[in-house]
Amino acid sequence: MADRLSLHSALFDADRIALNNLAKIERSFEPGSFIIREGDHPTELLVLTSGLCIIHKISTDGYRQIVSIKLSEDIININNIYLDISDYNVQSLTRCTVVAVPKNEMRSLATQRVALGTALIRASLIEASIYREWILNNGRRDARTRIGHLLCELAVRLDVSGTASGQAYDLPMSQEQLGDAVSITPVHVNRSLKSLVHDGLIEQSGRRIVFPDWNRLKDEAGFNERYLHGRQRS
Structure with missing residues (x-):
């Protein structure tokens, strides 16, 4: 958590020590397991330490909309520091490991330690920025562009080196799951991926996504x- 928050906010050694001294419980989840269900009253703040998970909502007629993808080191439910009820589901995509800390203790730390409180607020605002971009992506872009945009976002967020140069990665999402993230059918996902491959914008081998022309794909x-606000600490 400290490392992830430090990408965007300056933390003091004392902040890191305070985080490390929090009571912690580690839990593991198999692929497809629910980590949080809508309507739950979480008493813990959850940090994803390995794997990938999705945040989604279910419509009254049973359709799933994936609204966020959480990566290793992400705080899964940062809103529950101050909100008591979960209004979404969190489900593991891969085998996940989660570290849980008492949210009341985290809330107290955020109040007592200004730098840490600021870092948590900034992390929440960046999460909101990503949601705004997803609304634009799903509301105003065509199917192929939506898929390309999502692949670009994951490339940047998974790039631990911070170069944002389009390094290859493994994407553990089915075409149905990709469709639920960008609001198109699996058929349209398949066509869009094939179109991107045909035009030399991506290469796909199983789950592996490679970017032979990163700049052209971004265009x-x-x-x-910009909306990811990567590694900015001003």
Whole structure:
């Protein structure tokens, strides 16, 4: 958590020590397991330490909309520091490990330690920025562009080196799950991926996604990583 927060906010050694001294419980989840269900009253703040999980909502007629993808080191339910009820589901995509800390203790730390409180607020605002981009992506871009944009976002967020150069990665999502993230059918996902491969914008081998022309893909997908606010601590 400290490492992830430090990408965007300056933390003191004392902040890191305070975080490390929190009571912690580690839990593991198999693929497809529910980590949080809508309507739950979480008493813990959850940090994803390995694996990937999704945040989604279910419509009254049973359709799933994935609204966020959480990666290792992400705080899964940062809103529950101050909100008592979960209004979404959290489900594991891969085998996940989660570290849980008492949210009341985290709330107290955020109040007592200004730098840490600021870091948590900034992390929440960045999460909101990503949600705004997803609304634009799903509301105003065509199917192929939506898929390209999502692949670009994951490339940047998974790039631990911070170069944002389009390094290859393994994408553990089915075409149905990709469709639920960008509001298109699996058929349209398949066509979009094939179109991107045909035009030399991506290469796909199983789960492996490779970007032979990263800059051209970004242009075609209308992708600008500004909304991710990467590694800015001003």
